[in-house]
Amino acid sequence: MKMGVGILGCGPIAQMAHLQAVSKAANAYLAAVCDRATDLAEHLGAYYSAKQIYYDYEKMLADPNVDLVIIAVADEYHVKNAISAIKAGKHVLVEKPIGISTLEVEQLQVDLVRSNCTLQVGHMKRFDPALVFAHRFIREEIGEVVAMKAWYCDSVIRYDMTDSVLPRILSSGEAEQGRSDQNKKNYFLRAHGSHLVDMVQYMVGPIIDLKASFIERSEINNWFVQGHLQGGANLQLDLTIAIQEDWSEGFIVYGSKGTVSAKIYNPWYHKTAEVFCYSLRSKGRFQPVDNKSNCFQLQLENVVSSIRNETQQIGTDLDEAMIGLKTLLAIKQSAETGTTLNPVEMTGDLL
Numbered sequence: 001m002k003m004g005v006g007i008l009g010c011g012p013i014a015q016m017a018h019l020q021a022v023s024k025a026a027n028a029y030l031a032a033v034c035d036r037a038t039d040l041a042e043h044l045g046a047y048y049s050a051k052q053i054y055y056d057y058e059k060m061l062a063d064p065n066v067d068l069v070i071i072a073v074a075d076e077y078h079v080k081n082a083i084s085a086i087k088a089g090k091h092v093l094v095e096k097p098i099g100i101s102t103l104e105v106e107q108l109q110v111d112l113v114r115s116n117c118t119l120q121v122g123h124m125k126r127f128d129p130a131l132v133f134a135h136r137f138i139r140e141e142i143g144e145v146v147a148m149k150a151w152y153c154d155s156v157i158r159y160d161m162t163d164s165v166l167p168r169i170l171s172s173g174e175a176e177q178g179r180s181d182q183n184k185k186n187y188f189l190r191a192h193g194s195h196l197v198d199m200v201q202y203m204v205g206p207i208i209d210l211k212a213s214f215i216e217r218s219e220i221n222n223w224f225v226q227g228h229l230q231g232g233a234n235l236q237l238d239l240t241i242a243i244q245e246d247w248s249e250g251f252i253v254y255g256s257k258g259t260v261s262a263k264i265y266n267p268w269y270h271k272t273a274e275v276f277c278y279s280l281r282s283k284g285r286f287q288p289v290d291n292k293s294n295c296f297q298l299q300l301e302n303v304v305s306s307i308r309n310e311t312q313q314i315g316t317d318l319d320e321a322m323i324g325l326k327t328l329l330a331i332k333q334s335a336e337t338g339t340t341l342n343p344v345e346m347t348g349d350l351l
């Protein structure tokens with residue numbers, strides 16, 4: 001039986017990703033959409049054949065056909081809406097980043113533990129089959145991780161390029177506007193840095209200390225980060241928004257018995273990463289190839305299966321997301337003070 005999904009928010013990310021993902025998922029159907037912008041909710045609800053259309057979130061939460069809520073609203077509303085959902089007994093797939101402050105995420109942690117609900121944060125790149133392969137290869141084939149280098153460089157030309165493949169995004173004067181993109185640096189850390197940090201955490205675990213430097217010049221916002229992983233491995237990160245070149249994202253992990261590298265594509269191309277895995281044991285290089293590449297659809301199918309205990313949850317859970325938020329706070333503060341920081345000790349907000 002398919003699980004009923006309610007989408008909160010019919011803005012850009014719902015239109016670019018989640019509405020399609022629900023309509024294509026093998027184990028889910030669109031039980032409801034909800035947006036305060038009545039025109040968006042009505043148009044998209046009708047187009048995607050939602051069983052119900054709501055303008056009031058509490059009413060959607062009272063709908064017994066909605067088992068899982070996808071929270072697709074601005075960052076500062078994630079935690080509040082996630083808490084309401086789990087209090088109503090609904091499972092949650094919430095867009096990244098998990099929230100804007102450690103305090104609010106702590107409250108969510110308390111409420112989630114008391115519930116029987118599953119919560120997952122929408123770091124959809126974890127569901128790219130080639131990156132799933134890389135994750136396994138790092139654990140099983142390359143021995144001790146010695147160092148990782150990872151980069152995420154947005155591109156000044158990417159909107160021209162993605163406009164060609166994305167549907168025209170509908171907007172509305174009635175839409176609830178977030179204010180979380182007013183501080184540009186914090187917005188870049190949350191919007192883009194969260195993907196970079198989650199990729200590191202997924203591949204090699206949490207960052208245990210880091211020192212960052214930041215420069216803004218010619219509208220290029222660049223963070224270079226030096227740090228360490230558990231076990232003492234070296235880490236080097238490059239987060240740059242945006243470069244005068246095409247999108248550039250990837251990583252390389254050096255292990256004592258092998259190496260894994262990945263070139264990751266802009267998500268809107270739905271193209272699996274190019275991953276190369278070399279193993280000393282097999283004296284060969286593997287390049288995984290998979291035909292499934294809609295990470296948003298795979299993410300949804302996986303969270304539904306994990307709620308039903310049919311599979312393991314491989315998406316970002318709340319504790320990992322909290323470490324990710326603390327890591328972004330450490331990058332911000334270290335770049336401001338020049339000190340080496342341990343992410344676990346960080347508190348504060350990134351608004």
Ligand SMILES: NC(=O)c1ccc[n+]([C@@H]2O[C@H](COP(=O)([O-])OP(=O)(O)OC[C@H]3O[C@@H](n4cnc5c(N)ncnc54)[C@H](O)[C@@H]3O)[C@@H](O)[C@H]2O)c1
Pocket residue numbers: 008009010011012013014034035036037040055056057072073074075077095096097122123124174175176177178191267
């Ligand atoms: N995974 C990714 O790669 C990716 C990419 C882009 C955006 N995002 C994330 O997606 C989230 C949403 O982004 P967006 O650009 O679609 O946001 P947006 O703010 O432009 O749109 C959100 C929509 O939700 C509605 N809304 C907000 N609060 C509501 C409420 N309480 N009740 C009913 N309707 C409500 C608004 O009216 C609006 O139409 C952000 O957190 C962003 O970081 C993720």
